[in-house]
Amino acid sequence: MSKTIVILGAGLAGLPAAHYILKHLATKLDLKVLLVSPAEDYYWTLGTLRVVVPDQMGEDKIFYSIPKIFHKYPPANFEFVHGRAETWDPETNSVLVAMNDGTSRTINYHTIIVATGSSAKGGMPWKLVGDSSQTHAAIAKLRDQVKNAHSIVVGGAGATGVEFAGELGSAYAKTGEKTVTIITNESSVLENRMNGGLRKRTQKNLEKLKIKVITNTKVTNVTEDETGSTTVELTRSDGTVETVQTDLFVPTWGLSFNSDFAPADMRLPNGRLKVTETMQAHGYDNAFIVGDVADCEPGQIAYAEAQVKHVMKALEQYLSGGKMPKYIRNPMVGQLLSIGQDYGAGQMGNWQIWGWFAWYFKSRYLGTDYAPACANGERFVIFGSI
Numbered sequence: 001m002s003k004t005i006v007i008l009g010a011g012l013a014g015l016p017a018a019h020y021i022l023k024h025l026a027t028k029l030d031l032k033v034l035l036v037s038p039a040e041d042y043y044w045t046l047g048t049l050r051v052v053v054p055d056q057m058g059e060d061k062i063f064y065s066i067p068k069i070f071h072k073y074p075p076a077n078f079e080f081v082h083g084r085a086e087t088w089d090p091e092t093n094s095v096l097v098a099m100n101d102g103t104s105r106t107i108n109y110h111t112i113i114v115a116t117g118s119s120a121k122g123g124m125p126w127k128l129v130g131d132s133s134q135t136h137a138a139i140a141k142l143r144d145q146v147k148n149a150h151s152i153v154v155g156g157a158g159a160t161g162v163e164f165a166g167e168l169g170s171a172y173a174k175t176g177e178k179t180v181t182i183i184t185n186e187s188s189v190l191e192n193r194m195n196g197g198l199r200k201r202t203q204k205n206l207e208k209l210k211i212k213v214i215t216n217t218k219v220t221n222v223t224e225d226e227t228g229s230t231t232v233e234l235t236r237s238d239g240t241v242e243t244v245q246t247d248l249f250v251p252t253w254g255l256s257f258n259s260d261f262a263p264a265d266m267r268l269p270n271g272r273l274k275v276t277e278t279m280q281a282h283g284y285d286n287a288f289i290v291g292d293v294a295d296c297e298p299g300q301i302a303y304a305e306a307q308v309k310h311v312m313k314a315l316e317q318y319l320s321g322g323k324m325p326k327y328i329r330n331p332m333v334g335q336l337l338s339i340g341q342d343y344g345a346g347q348m349g350n351w352q353i354w355g356w357f358a359w360y361f362k363s364r365y366l367g368t369d370y371a372p373a374c375a376n377g378e379r380f381v382i383f384g385s386i
């Protein structure tokens with residue numbers, strides 16, 4: 001009888017894992033992959049920031065139907081389970097799935113790969129918002145709000161805030177069509193783990209797009225009146241409080257990790273799942289945890305991808321009773337940033353990446369030029385074929 005491998009989540013970690021097993025191991029080792037996801041699409045997060053700005057990029061560039069993509073694999077080796085893991089019991093090797101059709105289904109597995117990632121706070125479509133139709137609706141709502149607003153305040157200046165403000169800058173602020181403000185409680189934009197020079201240059205690029213950058217300031221309250229006007233309360237690092245009026249406030253901070261289905265003792269207070277140095281769950285060698293939800297490395301594709309590659313490479317050895325090798329964490333900080341359609345910036349280790357390089361490889365298409373190949377299982381996002 002074939003061994004069942006359940007993969008929870010079909011994002012940037014779960015989807016390539018499913019393709020890898022189906023392409024390289026399923027027939028050889030008689031495996032059946034059950035890919036569980038509440039959304040019926042693979043979601044290209046990188047492109048969302050442009051899709052929510054009217055007339056810039058179509059939604060077809062960021063949604064890829066999972067059933068269509070996986071149709072090429074034999075049903076004996078693959079099944080798409082359209083639902084959300086509700087409860088995971090690693091003692092009995094089972095997961096209870098709340099199916100999107102309203103029913104429940106218990107799945108027993110030989111091996112499980114947990115890749116349930118993270119969600120954006122405040123129902124923002126930076127990541128999937130529940131299923132695909134809920135995500136389409138959240139995108140449409142934000143796009144409409146952007147269209148109708150004359151002034152927009154972006155809360156938070158991490159990578160998502162910077163890239164979103166950049167999109168608004170290229171589309172509107174640089175011509176004066178709308179005013180755009182970005183607010184951070186840090187002394188400069190981006191996280192403080194990033195190179196100081198990169199942070200300065202990124203801020204300059206935003207300012208070149210006529211975006212007002214407010215630093216050392218916390219957003220402490222946001223209220224909307226019945227006319228739709230929003231009051232944003234700001235508290236400066238010296239304690240002074242002021243308010244700004246805007247047509248639209250868009251939060252870009254804070255992700256929550258999707259792990260509420262897991263036993264409490266496997267979860268950390270921040271919601272990430274504990275993981276061993278071999279990317280397995282403590283005490284359960286048949287459970288692998290990868291991607292944003294794993295308490296391992298920062299939530300970025302390069303790390304998620306390296307973790308998936310590590311597990312995939314050793315899976316055959318593990319399935320034949322061998323031990324998993326250690327995963328070597330990557331201490332290097334690396335990031336490519338688009339700053340709207342005009343500029344790019346980035347960092348690799350301690351080195352700043354040339355702006356034109358980041359613009360060429362990221363800002364022009366936000367990866368949508370190769371997203372179909374990733375969705376189809378032809379390649380990983382950052383590097384290498386599957």
Ligand SMILES: Cc1cc2nc3c(=O)[nH]c(=O)nc-3n(C[C@H](O)[C@H](O)[C@H](O)COP(=O)(O)OP(=O)(O)OC[C@H]3O[C@@H](n4cnc5c(N)ncnc54)[C@H](O)[C@@H]3O)c2cc1C
Pocket residue numbers: 008009010011012013014036037038039045046048049083084085086115116117118119120126127128130160258261290291292293299300301302304336
């Ligand atoms: C706007 C934005 C832009 C980004 N751009 C970059 C970038 O340019 N470069 C970079 O390196 N990183 C970027 N990132 C980070 C990157 O998106 C994440 O690191 C990556 O998505 C992690 O992949 P993942 O598969 O672990 O999680 P996710 O991509 O979040 O996928 C999780 C999957 O799990 C599913 N799921 C959730 N809960 C359950 C459940 N209970 N049961 C079953 N399935 C479930 C979801 O539906 C989804 O399919 C960006 C993030 C954002 C928000």
